Amino acid sequence: xxxxxxxxxxxxxxxxxxxxxxxxxxxxxxxxxxxxxxxxxxxxxxxxxxxxxxxxxxxxxxxxxxxxxxxxxxxxx
Numbered sequence: 001x002x003x004x005x006x007x008x009x010x011x012x013x014x015x016x017x018x019x020x021x022x023x024x025x026x027x028x029x030x031x032x033x034x035x036x037x038x039x040x041x042x043x044x045x046x047x048x049x050x051x052x053x054x055x056x057x058x059x060x061x062x063x064x065x066x067x068x069x070x071x072x073x074x075x076x077x
Contacts, residue, residue, distance in 0.1 A: 011074045019074050025050050026073065029066050 004010045009027035011019040021027055032049045033041060047059045056062045 021070070021073050023069075025066055026069055029070055030074075 004012070009021065009031050011021050011030060013019055021030055028050045029046065032046055043060065043063055047055045047063055050063070050066065051059070
């Protein structure tokens with residue numbers, strides 16, 4: 001899998017086809033994770049980066065839902 005974060009954030013499958021990563025927050029989450037390959041990213045950092053310092057009331061639940069959406073979009077691997 002490849003990620004493009006210059007310009008529009010995108011994920012490409014092994015065969016080069018673009019994977020559907022829709023929505024600004026989903027792309028923000030992918031970008032935050034792609035910039036830290038192989039490292040654990042604390043939930044607080046993800047929330048701060050994805051919501052630009054203005055998290056929703058249930059930030060933990062919103063992050064969990066966003067991670068689930070990202071996994072469905074690009075796969076669990």
